[in-house]
Amino acid sequence: MKRLRVTAARALRLTVVRHGLAALAGLALVLVVSAVLPSYRNFQLAELSYLVCATAGLTFLAGPGGQISVGQGAFMAIGAYTTALVINHQHWNLAAALLSALVVAACVGLLLGLATARLRGLYLATLTLALAVALPALVNVRGLSGILEGSNGLSVLASPPPAVLGADFSTPRWQAWVTGFCAVVTLWFLANLGRSRYGRSMRAARDDEAAAALSGVNVARVRLLAFVVAAACGGLGGGLLAWVTSLASPGAFSLNLSFGLLAAAILGGLGSLAGAVWGSLLLVVVSSVTSDLSSGSRLPIDVANNLPGAVYGVVLIVVMMTFPGGLHQGYRWISSRIPALVRRSRPPGDGAGRGSGR
Amino acid sequence: MVRFLNLTLAGITDGMIFATIALALVMIFRATRVINFAQGAMMMLTTFVGWTVQDRTGSYWLALGCALAAGLVLGTLVERVFIRPVENGPELNAAVVALGLIVLINALASMIWGSTPRAYPVPFSLRGYSVGGVRLLLSPNDLFTIGMVAFTMTALVLLFRRTALGLRMRAGAYSPELARLLGVRVGATLTIGWALAGLIGALAGVLIAPVVFLGPDQFDTVLVYGFTAAIIGGLESPVGSVVGGLLLGCTLSYVSGYAGSEVTSLGACAVLLVALMARPSGLFGPATGRRV
Amino acid sequence: MLEIDDLTVDYGSVRALDHVTLRAPLGSITTVLGANGAGKTTLLRAVSGLARPASGSISFAGHRIDRRRVEDIAGLGIAHLPSGQGVIVELTVAENLRLGSLISPKPPAGRKEDLDQVYDMFPVLSQRRRDVAASLSGGERQLLAIGTALMSRPRLILLDEPSLGLAPRAVAHIMAVLRRIHEDSGRTVLLVEQNARSALSIADRVVVLNLGRVVIDEDASALAADPRSMQRLRHAYLGF
Ligand SMILES: Nc1ncnc2c1ncn2[C@@H]1O[C@H](COP(=O)(O)OP(=O)(O)OP(=O)(O)O)[C@@H](O)[C@H]1O
Numbered sequence: 030m031k032r033l034r035v036t037a038a039r040a041l042r043l044t045v046v047r048h049g050l051a052a053l054a055g056l057a058l059v060l061v062v063s064a065v066l067p068s069y070r071n072f073q074l075a076e077l078s079y080l081v082c083a084t085a086g087l088t089f090l091a092g093p094g095g096q097i098s099v100g101q102g103a104f105m106a107i108g109a110y111t112t113a114l115v116i117n118h119q120h121w122n123l124a125a126a127l128l129s130a131l132v133v134a135a136c137v138g139l140l141l142g143l144a145t146a147r148l149r150g151l152y153l154a155t156l157t158l159a160l161a162v163a164l165p166a167l168v169n170v171r172g173l174s175g176i177l178e179g180s181n182g183l184s185v186l187a188s189p190p191p192a193v194l195g196a197d198f199s200t201p202r203w204q205a206w207v208t209g210f211c212a213v214v215t216l217w218f219l220a221n222l223g224r225s226r227y228g229r230s231m232r233a234a235r236d237d238e239a240a241a242a243l244s245g246v247n248v249a250r251v252r253l254l255a256f257v258v259a260a261a262c263g264g265l266g267g268g269l270l271a272w273v274t275s276l277a278s279p280g281a282f283s284l285n286l287s288f289g290l291l292a293a294a295i296l297g298g299l300g301s302l303a304g305a306v307w308g309s310l311l312l313v314v315v316s317s318v319t320s321d322l323s324s325g326s327r328l329p330i331d332v333a334n335n336l337p338g339a340v341y342g343v344v345l346i347v348v349m350m351t352f353p354g355g356l357h358q359g360y361r362w363i364s365s366r367i368p369a370l371v372r373r374s375r376p377p378g379d380g381a382g383r384g385s386g387r
Numbered sequence: 388m389v390r391f392l393n394l395t396l397a398g399i400t401d402g403m404i405f406a407t408i409a410l411a412l413v414m415i416f417r418a419t420r421v422i423n424f425a426q427g428a429m430m431m432l433t434t435f436v437g438w439t440v441q442d443r444t445g446s447y448w449l450a451l452g453c454a455l456a457a458g459l460v461l462g463t464l465v466e467r468v469f470i471r472p473v474e475n476g477p478e479l480n481a482a483v484v485a486l487g488l489i490v491l492i493n494a495l496a497s498m499i500w501g502s503t504p505r506a507y508p509v510p511f512s513l514r515g516y517s518v519g520g521v522r523l524l525l526s527p528n529d530l531f532t533i534g535m536v537a538f539t540m541t542a543l544v545l546l547f548r549r550t551a552l553g554l555r556m557r558a559g560a561y562s563p564e565l566a567r568l569l570g571v572r573v574g575a576t577l578t579i580g581w582a583l584a585g586l587i588g589a590l591a592g593v594l595i596a597p598v599v600f601l602g603p604d605q606f607d608t609v610l611v612y613g614f615t616a617a618i619i620g621g622l623e624s625p626v627g628s629v630v631g632g633l634l635l636g637c638t639l640s641y642v643s644g645y646a647g648s649e650v651t652s653l654g655a656c657a658v659l660l661v662a663l664m665a666r667p668s669g670l671f672g673p674a675t676g677r678r679v
Numbered sequence: 680m681l682e683i684d685d686l687t688v689d690y691g692s693v694r695a696l697d698h699v700t701l702r703a704p705l706g707s708i709t710t711v712l713g714a715n716g717a718g719k720t721t722l723l724r725a726v727s728g729l730a731r732p733a734s735g736s737i738s739f740a741g742h743r744i745d746r747r748r749v750e751d752i753a754g755l756g757i758a759h760l761p762s763g764q765g766v767i768v769e770l771t772v773a774e775n776l777r778l779g780s781l782i783s784p785k786p787p788a789g790r791k792e793d794l795d796q797v798y799d800m801f802p803v804l805s806q807r808r809r810d811v812a813a814s815l816s817g818g819e820r821q822l823l824a825i826g827t828a829l830m831s832r833p834r835l836i837l838l839d840e841p842s843l844g845l846a847p848r849a850v851a852h853i854m855a856v857l858r859r860i861h862e863d864s865g866r867t868v869l870l871v872e873q874n875a876r877s878a879l880s881i882a883d884r885v886v887v888l889n890l891g892r893v894v895i896d897e898d899a900s901a902l903a904a905d906p907r908s909m910q911r912l913r914h915a916y917l918g919f
Pocket residue numbers: 690691693694695713714715716717718719720721722873
């Protein structure tokens with residue numbers, strides 16, 4: 030019995046095992062939450078999940094990769110249009126469509142990464158920003174507007190939940206399952222990649238390029254890898270978005286989306302993937318709560334429609350001022366204080382509570 | 388040939404406006420190392436102030452004055468209330484605060500003025516001059532735009548080169564600690580820098596609004612062009628932002644004239660990419676790239 | 680002129696200055712010596728307001744100046760030349776000097792005379808006045824930093840290792856300049872040095888810091904005459 034416990038404890042210390050368990054817990058959480066939530070909330074869960082995919086890519090790019098992209102929306106757009114095209118015209122199934130979204134975005138990321146290999150910091154950030162503006166405008170270019178249907182966008186053929194789940198299984202719940210699964214897998218993959226040899230090389234290249242190069246790290250290659258991975262995550266997120274909303278249109282990939290994703294990544298805390306979840310959660314929750322509130326009130330329509338934006342803006346600013354290290358750091362700070370507070374509020378000499386919780 | 392000339396003329400007018408936005412960004416970046424993503428939103432808000440005054444009084448000039456004043460006030464306010472508290476944190480935090488400001492200002496503007504784009508008037512005729520029977524793409528209003536921008540740039544150069552305030556501002560931007568040891572109130576000079584950037588942005592907003600119309604999201608593209616111009620210029624140099632602006636303005640004008648206006652923004656992307664591949668930190672930037 | 684009482688400065692858990700008391704009387708040259716990490720730089724930073732004291736007080740010409748803003752302290756007539764980078768390298772020589780003069784609300788005529796004086800004293804600056812300070816050599820920069828300080832007509836000059844990284848001749852030149860400034864105008868000088876020999880050659884009073892504490896505070900002439908004190912000075916530096 031004791032030996033078993035020791036082995037389990039040792040296994041838990043192994044990163045791979047820990048990440049695997051966390052991923053399983055994440056999947057279970059998705060299943061439970063989607064079962065509890067009503068249909069409309071399931072749609073929001075799906076929304077959260079695809080945002081997590083895209084944001085996690087940015088977190089990874091900025092964390093180990095040390096680069097900032099303001100153009101994640103562009104890669105989402107690429108993923109969305111790819112998904113829409115292969116589903117509508119080639120009648121591919123969902124998994125193949127999402128995979129193709131991921132691959133196409135990664136390829137574009139690769140090309141762009143090769144072209145911008147020498148760029149750093151703000152220069153790269155601005156180039157991605159320009160891309161985020163330029164790319165959605167492509168839909169109106171003469172040769173392409175026929176296939177991409179201009180500003181109206183492509184509507185994506187809906188795919189109902191598989192029959193095995195029963196006839197009355199709701200579509201939003203199925204969407205929450207699929208997107209949640211993708212988000213968990215993305216996080217799991219990025220976590221392992223960050224811990225791998227590549228992740229270490231990336232951090233080394235970020236912290237001191239010259240030193241990393243001297244110790245044998247191929248700086249250009251790991252940088253490129255980070256960029257491609259982030260692009261792929263964006264592509265996957267975009268593909269899911271198109272599938273969930275049944276639409277791929279330029280309006281969905283405005284500058285505001287790119288800004289929102291970057292804000293979510295920084296807000297969550299660039300160091301940790303958990304931060305990507307926090308940041309996306311804030312993005313979804315704030316807008317959903319305030320729009321619930323404002324739709325119930327008797328405010329003028331312009332005010333009611335824009336209240337979520339105003340509140341989100343204020344939240345962004347306030348959070349950054351109170352937790353300069355991001356939400357995840359704030360969470361750690363609070364959770365590290367709680368035991369101390371609990372202990373302090375307990376009369377001295379009562380140590381019984383400590384061991385029994387295990 | 389006439390067509391090329393006309394496209395160049397149109398490009399210069401646009402380029403001057405991009406240069407103005409770039410200048411506002413450069414001023415803030417040089418002083419505080421903050422990339423002010425919110426510049427577009429601030430411009431939009433001040434232009435709406437101008438629009439409202441114009442709507443009430445019918446006077447273009449009063450509206451212009453009010454927009455510029457609003458720019459000064461808004462710049463001051465943003466620096467003091469929003470940027471100052473995060474200045475000592477990680478560098479990206481100021482960027483997030485700027486992103487938050489965009490969302491907030493956009494929402495507020497949509498609440499007050501609605502989200503339908505509105506027309507903004509021009510002070511002078513838009514009818515191009517004709518030379519020897521050939522109509523040029525250069526109108527009195529274009530001359531006004533170019534003149535305003537040139538005047539502002541000259542005033543700024545004089546401010547920085549010739550006045551005590553300008554010297555203090557530069558000292559505070561280059562080396563805050565030494566400047567303070569020499570008695571410069573660096574906090575104040577930073578605020579003045581933001582206020583001036585707000586003013587310059589307000590001018591750009593009023594000049595561009597007749598072209599792109601005025602609405603909460605109407606300035607996004609123009610802002611990106613301003614960014615592009617600033618980056619091409621190297622982010623540190625006011626001269627660079629003018630050169631970057633003109634370069635971008637002309638290129639975009641040729642692209643939209645010869646290849647169609649849908650690909651203009653791609654053209655901007657391409658110009659930026661080519662410029663940065665040639666010189667990774669901009670034409671007038673520091674010799675080595677600086678990290679964010 | 681400058682009165683420091685019981686001054687303690689902490690950086691987090693590191694105590695850089697530990698109940699330091701010292702006086703720099705009007706018109707004197709006081710030199711502060713000590714090994715690396717003794718707290719010399721911290722002492723100057725506390726006086727000019729860049730480091731905040733945990734306790735103790737600093738008074739200048741009868742006013743309490745701890746807790747005042749850096750800019751205000753500079754405005755009272757205290758010029759602080761940090762070690763190594765005392766000039767703004769992006770500005771030209773002339774601009775650096777002008778910046779120094781902007782601190783005092785003197786009429787421009789006075790400024791012009793000050794400028795002529797500085798150029799007289801340092802002809803090399805006069806030749807290079809239009810060049811950016813980044814193009815000056817280390818020694819020339821040090822002269823420019825001193826010139827900039829003089830332009831502000833300070834009553835007290837704080838110098839942090841002006842000899843750092845300079846050739847012996849340049850050091851001798853700087854020391855001669857300091858002596859001259861002192862003799863011409865009777866300015867009070869607080870000079871932090873590693874180079875004890877050259878600092879002692881011009882100082883009236885010597886303060887030695889060790890691990891944040893004052894271990895010697897004596898007249899320079901008395902110190903030089905007293906072998907036991909020299910022994911203690913060596914001890915503070917070398918640890919034996
Ligand atoms: N910014 C800082 N943060 C933490 N500790 C500091 C800081 N600056 C100085 N210290 C510590 O305070 C102590 C005194 O440092 P100080 O720079 O005053 O020494 P110094 O006498 O000027 O040394 P040197 O001759 O090497 O310049 C040292 O132990 C140093 O490590």
